[in-house]
Amino acid sequence: MVPVADGKLFTLATIEPGTGLIRAMAANRTFKRPPPGPSATDTGQPPWRASGPDLVDPLVAGNAETPGGQAGAPFLMFTLAAALESGMTLDHTIDTKRRYVSKYVIDPNSPAACEGPHYCPANSGDPAYLSGRRTMWDGFRxxxxxxxxxxxxxxxxxxxxxxxxRLGIGFRAPEDKMLSDNGKMWGAFTLGVSATTTLDLANAYATLAADGKRCDPLPVAKVDDAGGQAVEGIGPHCEQVLRPEVARAAMDAGRCPVGDRSAFGDRCGGGTVPATTVRATVGRPVAGQSGLGAKGQNFSLVVAAPQLVTAGMVGAAPGQYGAMAAAPLAAGVPNAAVGAIAAVQRDGLAPLPSRDFTAPPKELAVSGS
Structure with missing residues (x-):
């Protein structure tokens, strides 16, 4: 799908809700030190980063030098969860237009600006959903x-x-960290414009799949000492960060983008979306969301079930700048990524008994209940 030497990086992480145990981490790179960089006397170029097939960077977990990429639409879930926690219901309606003039102030010369310095994002995708009355269910789908x-x-x-x-997203890039610390005017945040990793993305959705219990990602189940005794302090470290009923309502909306169905019937709306086939591939109840960059330069998908969450991202590799980073994905890559990520989720769930999501209370789904 994306060869080892490709300019695009494909990363994947699978995590267990309720424990944080990491079940899989993978990238289309060889874990090997790259060749040495150019001479320190070279100037006028960005700091040298290897962009070939050999890398030892933490591509899946991330760090300050490798903060990840843009996830896009999966970040809409954080707005949805915050709205549910505030008391709104899943059937909360907004009459949407093709383009929205927001109160957020940005550079008036930005292509996303209108009426002076206002941030004015626009819908894309299925023509039937470019405007009209929407709820959290079909708006998220x-x-x-x-x-x-x-x-x-x-x-x-x-x-x-x-x-x-709270759900598990970190901010490693300096600009993102600055914006997140004083985020009142960061209107584009909900669209997934900050750098994130597949491990963070999987863990945030795992928090929701675990009824609001966030766990630190854990690469080992246990550690034994020389005598074969378990070392104390090694194991899940979890915290309840969201009311279970709110997490369940968020997951109910999350079933819509991946070809599943709300516990409250036909609420997801019609039409097709990029991840419609996920439910059929996995063969079990699923929730999640996919995101495709506005210019087709990156793609992400997260697939959640009560026992396992898998996230994958395809985007610019470390060391890619300018036109190389902005280059669109090759034809067929997003569809291939959907199939690959869904297949990993399917295979990871195969040894486990099938479980459905717990339905949220009707009071969080339908107003006036």
């Missing part, structure tokens, strides 16, 4: 930008950022 930006405005962008942090 079709990643309706002009549903989630007004929703974020009502909540406050800083509230949405705080929700993302």
């Amino acid at each position: 079709h990643a309706v930008v002009t549903y989630f930006i007004p929703l974020e405005e009502q909540l406050g962008a800083e509230t949405v950022i705080a929700m993302a942090k």
